[in-house]
Each structure stands twice: as C-alpha cells, then as structure tokens.
Amino acid sequence: MMSVVTYTAYVLGKSWNILLNTWPEYREHCRKPYPEIGYRAMGSIVRKLVSLCIDITQFGIAVVYLLLSSKNIHDMIKTFSDNDFSYCFVVLILAVCLLPLTFLKSPQDFWWAVVIAMITTSCAVVLIIIGSSLDYGLCSSYTGMPSYQPKNFFLALGTLLFAYGGHSAFPTIQHDMKNPAEFTKSVVLAFTVMGVMYGPVCIMGYLTYHDTIRDSIIPSIQTVWIQQAINVLITIHCLLTLTIVFNPLNQEVEELLNCPQHFGWQRVLIRTGIMVAVVFVAESIPNFGPLLDLFGGSTLTLTSVILPCLFFLFLNARQMRENDTGKKDDSPATLKDVFKYTPRSTLIICIGIIVFGFCGGAAATFSAIVELTTTNFLLPCYVSPFLNKTMDEDLALVSEYGISFVY
Structure with missing residues (x-):
C-alpha cells in the first residue's frame, strides 16, 4: 500500500509540473490546483467533480477528528474522575470551543500549528511503541491471533488510505514551493518517514495485543500515565488539524454563496452552519472507526489512488501528442491518445493501480457500511436517551465485542 500511494503522489506531482x-x-496564484489538474486532463466537468470529492473528504475528516478528539477527552475524564459525563456532550462542548477558531480567514500564518501537530504525533508514536513493548510479556500470552476475514482486510485498506491519503492537499503544497519540480523528491521522503513512524506501531500493536485491539490502540496500553499521555498528544494533534481542515471547506462554501472576504455576519452564519452540519453527522454516527474506514475507502481512494494515475495518463499523453505533431493544442487527450503515446510500463502500472483502487475502494466502502449498520452500529446521540440507553453503554459494548484496527 505504501508503494501505491507513494507512486500516485509522485505522478500527481509530475502532473502539476506539466501544468x-x-x-x-x-x-502565479492558483486557489484549487487539484481541480485544475482534472480540468486540463479531462475537462470542466471533471474539475467540478474533483472539487466536490475534495469537499466531501474535508467534511468527513472533520467529523472523524471531532469524534476522535471527543473520545480521547471522554476517556481522560473517565480515568481521572468518577463523573459519568456523556460522550455526546463532549462532542457538543468541543464543537462550541472550536467554533471561534474557524472564523479566522486563513491558516497560512499558523505554521506553528503544523509543527506542533507533527511533534505531538511523533511523541505519541514513541510512547505507543514503549507502552506496547512494556505490555508484551504481560499481554501477548493472554490474547489470541485474530482469524482472517476478507471484510477486515478491506476495512484495514480504508484505514490505511485515511492515514496515507493526503493527496488532495499535495498540489496546493507543491504550488507554494519555491521549486515545485522538487516535489517528487519530497513525497518519497515524506512517505518513507511516515512508514518508519506507522510501521512499528502496527507491528508492536499486533504482536502484543492481537485480537483485543479495537478502534484505537490507546485503551489497550496498560501503563496509565503512558496511555493518558498518548491521549493528550493525539487530542492536541486532532484539534490543531481540525482548525486547518475546516478552512478550505469553509472557503469553498463561502465562494459558492458569494460571501464577502472580510469578516462579517455572513462568515459567522456560514461557518456556524458548517460546524452544525459536522456536529449533526458526528452525533448521528458516533463511532469514528467505521466512519474513518468509509471515507478512506470512498473519496480518499478516488483522490489518492485512482485520479492521480488517471490524470497523469491523460496529461502525459496530451503533452507527447503535442510534441509529436508540433501543434499547440490545449484540448484534453483522448483514450486513443493515452494508449498510443504512453510508455507500456507506465500504462500497465497506472491501469493496475486504477483497477486496484476501484475494486479495493468499492469493497472497503461496502465493508465499512456493513460495519456501521450491523457489527459496530451505535444509536444516534439524539435517539439513545429516548430508549433509556446511554451512548457510553453503546461504546462499551463496541469496545468489548467490536472488531476494528489501529489508527
């Protein structure tokens, strides 16, 4: 999987260099580089579809991070106090606290937030490895190896794509670089570092806890101070990421509704409405694990696996057609051009990745929907009180019997 997403990031960088x-x-300035790649590769309709796909992805990431942050805070409250504070209320309180930060115009001056998020993630990874290593002798002999189920394989695929699928932001990052041509080197280094960070966590988690791991590895760690330190670090990371994730989604809606760029009641109304929508989805589907897998298997598969290869094939064929004919032609390449001008090795690799993305993404999406509606189904927060059943009871049941993967 690492090689696939690294290759797709590489060809996405080459596509922007072609533009x-x-x-x-x-x-010069370009607000939406990824949709522009789609436009030059396959036309104006594709540009709109790419924008929609990115917006849905940003919305989904916001929901998942809000749920994950709320779960971590709820776990900390349960650990350090006897208060039976509802998980659903934590979601609401956290959203209200985050709302003023979403009113900021742009996160471009908040480079420190990105740095802090990176540091907190790195520290959390180190602590997870230390904690699971300390638990190895205690836990590994008392847990069993999970049986192989195809559904769980595809759910894991969705999880991995959520972890590695940042491709929708890559063209924007490349556009802001002093030397965009060097981006292809940057992505190889970036994914190598991510592999070094995520790999040991997955391996140690599996070897130590086996089939007892649920949506998060954190509750499995037995040393309380390590467990809660990781909780704090991951929560800080998610909160900082949330403030950044909301911004492009907010700006997209504001542009659609012709909202003035200066601060005013229109911005407050629109951004409050978006936050309400995110909270409503979070309260309706209060289980971040399968939701993460759902977005990983659907929109993130499109933006991170399928579209980069598809766009590169068409852009590269258009460029080679122009070089061959010697005529300037801005029209997108045809499918015939793709097969005529693309080197066979590149064509085979890209088609293979596209087929893998379609099949794997469809299976992962279906498996995530099954998880959400059956195995890991949780009642919406606004329904469970009427059935005399708390959300905390539901979460406890999922934690006891559910099956999921490390994030």
Whole structure:
C-alpha cells in the first residue's frame, strides 16, 4: 500500500509540473490546483467533480477528528474522575470551543500549528511503541491471533488510505514551493518517514495485543500515565488539524454563496452552519472507526489512488501528442491518445493501480457500511436517551465485542 500511494503522489506531482510548464498562468496564484489538474486532463466537468470529492473528504475528516478528539477527552475524564459525563456532550462542548477558531480567514500564518501537530504525533508514536513493548510479556500470552476475514482486510485498506491519503492537499503544497519540480523528491521522503513512524506501531500493536485491539490502540496500553499521555498528544494533534481542515471547506462554501472576504455576519452564519452540519453527522454516527474506514475507502481512494494515475495518463499523453505533431493544442487527450503515446510500463502500472483502487475502494466502502449498520452500529446521540440507553453503554459494548484496527 505504501508503494501505491507513494507512486500516485509522485505522478500527481509530475502532473502539476506539466501544468506549470504548459500553461504559464498556473505559475502565479492558483486557489484549487487539484481541480485544475482534472480540468486540463479531462475537462470542466471533471474539475467540478474533483472539487466536490475534495469537499466531501474535508467534511468527513472533520467529523472523524471531532469524534476522535471527543473520545480521547471522554476517556481522560473517565480515568481521572468518577463523573459519568456523556460522550455526546463532549462532542457538543468541543464543537462550541472550536467554533471561534474557524472564523479566522486563513491558516497560512499558523505554521506553528503544523509543527506542533507533527511533534505531538511523533511523541505519541514513541510512547505507543514503549507502552506496547512494556505490555508484551504481560499481554501477548493472554490474547489470541485474530482469524482472517476478507471484510477486515478491506476495512484495514480504508484505514490505511485515511492515514496515507493526503493527496488532495499535495498540489496546493507543491504550488507554494519555491521549486515545485522538487516535489517528487519530497513525497518519497515524506512517505518513507511516515512508514518508519506507522510501521512499528502496527507491528508492536499486533504482536502484543492481537485480537483485543479495537478502534484505537490507546485503551489497550496498560501503563496509565503512558496511555493518558498518548491521549493528550493525539487530542492536541486532532484539534490543531481540525482548525486547518475546516478552512478550505469553509472557503469553498463561502465562494459558492458569494460571501464577502472580510469578516462579517455572513462568515459567522456560514461557518456556524458548517460546524452544525459536522456536529449533526458526528452525533448521528458516533463511532469514528467505521466512519474513518468509509471515507478512506470512498473519496480518499478516488483522490489518492485512482485520479492521480488517471490524470497523469491523460496529461502525459496530451503533452507527447503535442510534441509529436508540433501543434499547440490545449484540448484534453483522448483514450486513443493515452494508449498510443504512453510508455507500456507506465500504462500497465497506472491501469493496475486504477483497477486496484476501484475494486479495493468499492469493497472497503461496502465493508465499512456493513460495519456501521450491523457489527459496530451505535444509536444516534439524539435517539439513545429516548430508549433509556446511554451512548457510553453503546461504546462499551463496541469496545468489548467490536472488531476494528489501529489508527
């Protein structure tokens, strides 16, 4: 999986370089580089579809991170106090606290938030490895190896794509670089570092806890101070990420509704409405694990696996067609051009990845929907009180019997 997402990030970077070399206007400011890649590769309709896909992805990430942050805070409250504070109320309180931060115009001056998020994640990874290593002698002999189930394989695929699928932001990052041509080197280094960080966590978690791991590895760690330190670090990471994730989604809706760029009641109303929508989905599906797998298997599979290869094939074929004919032609390449001008090795690799993305993404999406509606089904927060059943009871049942993966 690591090699697939690294390759797709690589060809996505090459696609943006083609745009910069062919259409000089993209060397100046461009608000939506990824949709522009889709437009130059396959036309204006694809540009709109890419924008929609990215917006849905940003919305889904916001919901997942809000749920994950709320769960971690709820776990800390349960650990350090005897208060029976509802998980659903934590979601609401956290959303209210985050709302003023979403009113900021742009996160471009908050580079420190990205740095802190990176540091907290790195520290959390180290603590997880230490905690699971300390638990190895105690836990490994009391847990069993999980039986192989195809459904769990595809759910894991969705989880991995959620972890590695940041491709929708890559063209924007590349556009802001001093030398965009060097981006392809950056992605190889970035994914190598991510593999070094995530790999040991997955391996140690599996070897130590086996089939007892649920949506998060954190509750499995037996040393309380390590467990809660990881909780704090991951929560800080999620909260900082949330403030950044909301911004492009907010700006997209504001542009659609012709909202003034200066601060005013329109911005407050629109961004409050978006936060309410995120909270409503979070309260309706209060289980972040299968929801994470759902977005990983659907929109993130599109933006991180399928579309990069598809766009590169068409952009590269258009460029080679122009070089072959010697005529300037801005029209997208045809499917015939793709098969005529693309080197066979590149064509085979890209088609293989596209087929894998379609099949794996469809299976992961279906498996996640089954998880949400059957195995890990939780009543919406606004329904459970009327059935005399608390959300904390539901979460306890899922924790006891559910099956999921490390995030």
